[in-house]
Amino acid sequence: MFLENTLNFNKQTGWIEVVCGSMFSGKTEELIRRIRRAQFANLNVIIFKPKLDTRDKKNTVVSHDDIVIECEAIKLAKEIYKRVKDCRVVGIDEAQFFDNGIVEVCNALAN
DSSP: OOOOOOSOTTSOOOOOOOOOOSTTSSHHHHHHHHHHHHHHTTOOEEEEEETTOOSSOTTEEEOTTOOEEEOEEESSTTHHHHHOTTOSEEEESSGGGSOTHHHHHHHHHHO
16 A cells, blocks of 8 residues: 655655565565565665564565565664664564564654
C-alpha cells in the first residue's frame, strides 16, 4: 500500500508499509522484492533484523524460497537511529521480535 502526502504539500514525509500474514505466506519474499525495487531505483537502502533471529547467517535475510539479501542484525530498535543516516528506504524483517521501541523508531523515521 502506498500513501500519498495529502495533509501538507509543503513538507515531504515518509510512510510506513506493513507486510503481514501467516507463517509461510511470503512476507519476507515481499520485503525483499520491495527492497530490490528501491535498489533498482538507486535509493539508499538498509535492512534490519533482530539478533534474536538466528535461523540464517547473521547478516542476511532469507525467504523460504531461498532469496537472500544483506541486512544488519541488531538487538535493540533504537540502534536503527545510528545506522540509517542517508537511507531513503529502511526495511525491517521480523519486527515483532524487537522491543516496544520499534514503534517509536518507525514513526520517527517516517516523519
